Amino acid sequence: xxxxHRSGCPINLSLEVFGDKWSLLILxxxxxxxxxxxxxxxxxxxxxxxxILADRLKTLVDIGMLTKRDDPSHKQKAIYSLTEMAIxxxxxxxxxxxxGRRHLPVSEELSIRAQLMEEGGPPLWERFMDELRxxxxxxxxxxxxxxxxxxxxxxxYEEVVARKAKERQIA
Amino acid sequence: xxxxHRSGCPINLSLEVFGDKWSLLILxxxxxxxxxxxxxxxxxxxxxxxxILADRLKTLVDIGMLTKRDDPSHKQKAIYSLTEMAIxxxxxxxxxxxxGRRHLPVSEELSIRAQLMEEGGPPLWERFMDELRxxxxxxxxxxxxxxxxxxxxxxxYEEVVARKAKERQIA
DNA sequence: GCAACTGATTTTGAAATGCAACCAGTTTGG
DNA sequence: CCAAACTGGTTGCATTTCAAAATCAGTTGC
Numbered sequence: 001x002x003x004x005h006r007s008g009c010p011i012n013l014s015l016e017v018f019g020d021k022w023s024l025l026i027l028x029x030x031x032x033x034x035x036x037x038x039x040x041x042x043x044x045x046x047x048x049x050x051x052i053l054a055d056r057l058k059t060l061v062d063i064g065m066l067t068k069r070d071d072p073s074h075k076q077k078a079i080y081s082l083t084e085m086a087i088x089x090x091x092x093x094x095x096x097x098x099x100g101r102r103h104l105p106v107s108e109e110l111s112i113r114a115q116l117m118e119e120g121g122p123p124l125w126e127r128f129m130d131e132l133r134x135x136x137x138x139x140x141x142x143x144x145x146x147x148x149x150x151x152x153x154x155x156x157y158e159e160v161v162a163r164k165a166k167e168r169q170i171a
Numbered sequence: 172x173x174x175x176h177r178s179g180c181p182i183n184l185s186l187e188v189f190g191d192k193w194s195l196l197i198l199x200x201x202x203x204x205x206x207x208x209x210x211x212x213x214x215x216x217x218x219x220x221x222x223i224l225a226d227r228l229k230t231l232v233d234i235g236m237l238t239k240r241d242d243p244s245h246k247q248k249a250i251y252s253l254t255e256m257a258i259x260x261x262x263x264x265x266x267x268x269x270x271g272r273r274h275l276p277v278s279e280e281l282s283i284r285a286q287l288m289e290e291g292g293p294p295l296w297e298r299f300m301d302e303l304r305x306x307x308x309x310x311x312x313x314x315x316x317x318x319x320x321x322x323x324x325x326x327x328y329e330e331v332v333a334r335k336a337k338e339r340q341i342a
Numbered sequence: 343g344c345a346a347c348t349g350a351t352t353t354t355g356a357a358a359t360g361c362a363a364c365c366a367g368t369t370t371g372g
Numbered sequence: 373c374c375a376a377a378c379t380g381g382t383t384g385c386a387t388t389t390c391a392a393a394a395t396c397a398g399t400t401g402c
Contacts, residue, residue: 006217008278010271010285011199011264017275019192020390028182038349046177049392054350064274076348076399085274092270093182095263100181103256104188107179114181191358209380220360225381247368247379 017063022048023056027065027086028093031132032113034150036079037071045110060086081136090129094118109160113153124149188234193219193227198236198257199264202303203284205321207250208242216281231257252307261300265289280331284324295320 006012018024029035029044041053057080060066065086071077097114100106106114117124128149133139147155177183189195200206200215212224228251231237236257242248268285271277277285288295299320304310318326 005276007281008276009199009216009281010268010275010277012196012217013275013277014267014271015192015195019190019195021186021190022390024186024190025183028180039347042349045180046183049390050350051352051393052391055390057349071348074348074399076350076397078349088270088274092263092266095266096185097181099259099263100185103259104181104184105176105179106181106184110178110180193359210378213380218360220362221381222361222383223359226358228380242379245368245379247366247381249380 017065020056022052023060024089024093024096026053026056026060027082027089030066030080030082030086031090031093032150032153034135036081037077038080041080082132084133084137087129087132087136090125090132091122094125109157109164112156112160116153116156120149188236191227193223194231195260195264195267197224197227197231198253198260201237201251201253201257202261202264203321203324205306207252208248209251212251253303255304255308258300258303258307261296261303262293265296280328280335283327283331287324287327291320 005016018027025044025046025048026041029041033040035041038053038057041057042048042050057066057068061068061080063085064083067081067083068078069081071079094114094117097111098118101111101114101118117128127142130139130142131148131150134141176187189198196215196217196219197212200212204211206212209224209228212228213219213221228237228239232239232251234256235254238252238254239249240252242250265285265288268282269289272282272285272289288299298313301310301313302319302321305312
């Protein structure tokens, strides 16, 4: 059932995993947004509906991209964690962001993260992946030099939002 | 109509372009298979059907990933060409292939290309992209040093196929 | 004990997909 | 010169998948 694939081509198999309009966005929100709970993920920019989210989360867990465990603080709350397989998507996300930023009508505030990821290049991606391993896999934290990559990206995002709000005020 | 997007996030916009199970496979066959005609693309590993292919080709042309022109040698033949936007996907293809090869049940013969792309790294990708620009955009050919990247990948693929055939014969 | 919150499921309709047959013009082989 | 094969598709229809809204039952805080 699960191994009923159209072909053994790596690109095809990758598409069978996230060749839809939502799976990668969920992973994006977990990676860049630090979201871990159903309700957090439900508040995506793009407005995913709850049935789709539930379905995709289940599929991603089945595939091995995510793990799910109970939140000790709430008997009905689940915490989703990235697996190494999902963390390994960071370079792909970075390239996708760079490509989209160059060729598609992106908005400034939502593409500042992509810009910083592009400028940071593989070294930044590696640092980010290490942080995600610490956060999601319980790996030993590397030497914490300054703010985390996610914090840096988030701060840049908020700065753009603030600047654009001020510009609107003046105009 | 065309600019009715869910959000201005570069990753989301990228998914709106090829967040389906076929678009990227068509581009894969054009990039790595050198396919330029409808009937060639119809013979994909995964068995795309003609209506889907026609629809995706039209969409990809509309988006600006492909251009279409008449084949002078045959009045009913159309030639599809990659645009720079599509050629710029080569690094993403390489990463996708590398990721799939590491985390999914790929077949050996269909992943040898991905392996070579991974080993070659960005320098090989750049050479490949230059070759594609020459082939599809009419760019001036760079100094042709030895066989093209696509030929090299194709030869490696055929070698694996031949080896596996021999192994089956012995076994 | 009640409102708000949890991760879903159900229902219903729309859209995408898959399959096979078909088409009209074009080229090719004998 | 004619039939067969080839060209890029189109059409109709059944099936599958996707998506939005409403709903749900258990949990928690107050």
